[in-house]
Amino acid sequence: MPQGVPTTVPDDGLTTRQRRRRPLLVVHTGVNKGKSTAAFGLALRQWTAGNSVAVFQFVKSAKWRVGEETALKALGELHEQTGQGGPVEWHKMGEGWSWSRKPGSDEDHAEAAREGWAEIRRRLEGGAHDFYVLDEFTYPLKWGWIDVDEVVAVMNDRPGFQHVVITGRDAPPALVEAADLVTEMTKIKHPMDAGQKGQKGIEW
């Protein structure tokens, strides 16, 4: 059953109420499934709480579309029509970032990734959203396209109350160090090891 009891009470001078509301930097890493899926599950909770949700997918292909995209966008439309829940934005690198005039390109993923991060940085500094998913964002960090120290500095200095979830394998140590909550999705067993192919509704 879910437990909400902290194991220690810090000597930080904060009240319980203040400690209940703290913007979190969350990292989902490890080799197994569930990193992005759990991030989008958290987005559901945020939607229900009426918070502004923004997803930034650092995927190469415009064709890559997960089921969560359709479902979360449907919830965003429901919010626009009825006021229920919160607003949802979904941005994808592979099809060209929605705010950019540049089309998606197979040529310079590094430049596209940097452009995505520059926009996220602007939004974080401006307090644009309540909840950010930076999906598959560990890869441009790992490949050196985006400077991890800059990312950590922006996260540490972000104003107001903005949660950020970063997903992907091989999260850099500096990011893990800066995060409040880090979960590693560890593989105990995976059907692809038994030759199973990816399938709709499970892998996408």
Next chain:
Amino acid sequence: MPQGVPTTVPDDGLTTRQRRRRPLLVVHTGVNKGKSTAAFGLALRQWTAGNSVAVFQFVKSAKWRVGEETALKALGELHEQTGQGGPVEWHKMGEGWSWSRKPGSDEDHAEAAREGWAEIRRRLEGGAHDFYVLDEFTYPLKWGWIDVDEVVAVMNDRPGFQHVVITGRDAPPALVEAADLVTEMTKIKHPMDAGQKGQKGIEW
């Protein structure tokens, strides 16, 4: 980036197409956050695919309500109104199972858990849904309220094409053995270790 390449090709006589569609038994276990959240994230994918989703929460309290419940029910209503996505059912032990005349009781959780499992068994045997979430189901197994060998037998014999996701700490070995996909959510870092309390939109 998401990979769909199996590491081995089994000698099972199946075509790639057949191997693409296989009902999975999935277990999300381990001590950290993300077990239920990732299961509800998968439910989003299933909804988008137009599949019938049924969630059974083995939680004690009727008051326990996660944000995913509101959001997934909203998607279920959207399906009823517009035909988009698939149908969604959400059943919770603590408030008395919806199909049952018995109210939620603080007195006999074991009996309530067994009643929930009996209904799930009937539905699995009848092929009622495409996707089941048995949330926090490892606990009644761990406490001996429900026989794990019976659960494994029902899973192994379930007809048609029904995915099942079971969440909770300490998944029994026999269940892990029977599962196709097992992910352990491993704690690298948790804010409650630093005295952070649970908060809306993150823990529920």
